Amino acid sequence: MPKILIVEGNTAEGRRRAVAARGREANLLYAESLRRIRGDLTLGVAFPADPDTALPDLAALKAYDGIAWTGSSLNVYNGGPEVERQLEFCRTCFASGVPQFGSCWGLQVGVVAAGGTVLKNPLGREIGLARKILLTESGRAHPLYEGRPSVFDAIAVHRDIVTALPENARILAYNSMTRVQAAAFQVGAGAFWGVQYHPEYTFGEIAASMRRYTAGLVEEGFFQTEAAAALAADTFASFDRGGTAGDRWVFGVDADVLDPAERLRDLANWMRFISEE
Incomplete structure (x- = not known):
């Protein structure tokens, strides 16, 4: 029975705004998506953006099979305690050696915590659907994209992009809006797979955005x-x-976006990966 920690990327105010727009808290949406893939999960939630919140320490993190980072309305380059706490927690997650997965903000936090950079996209916002995402040669060979076609669309909403990757990172997918729609890298024993889009989103959630x-x-x-x-x-x-x-x-x-199983395929592949670890 896999045990997964969901890391909520939003502040309490960000979560309130999401619900006010008829959306869901990101951690609840992620939990629902993960349970749709596999019902026999044990899930925990961490809120590192919140001040004075208790976070799992290194020993507690090692009890998990995987760590999944949600999206967020924050911008990592703006800094501030709500961002710095998440970066520091991500570094602790790397030290634990537990495999991580990040959607959108999750990818960006993982990249910056590992030494890369994220900036506002000069091409503007990508919202609704990320069109014509193309797998690289590394992406076609990577287990994240097992069963995926070489070109697909995905639900997305973001204004920021990865502009420099950590050392030894591999770009797995890209499109006309960003050269990094997906990447994989490792810090010590900690593997990180991240995507710039939102495999966990429903259409209702993008409507709320x-x-x-x-x-x-x-x-x-x-x-x-x-x-x-x-x-x-x-x-x-x-x-x-x-x-x-x-x-x-x-x-x-x-x-590719209407079928929930297709939208969740990348997360399902990660779940399979951590179950086999």
């Missing part, structure tokens, strides 16, 4: 009005129920 960032999406030119942004969010949410053929065609939503 669109509601949170409505004003910014209009300002950035994604939509002409807030009403248009709200309509798009509602349409995205409908894809959890299949949506209409017309909406799927207009938004370019195909089986």
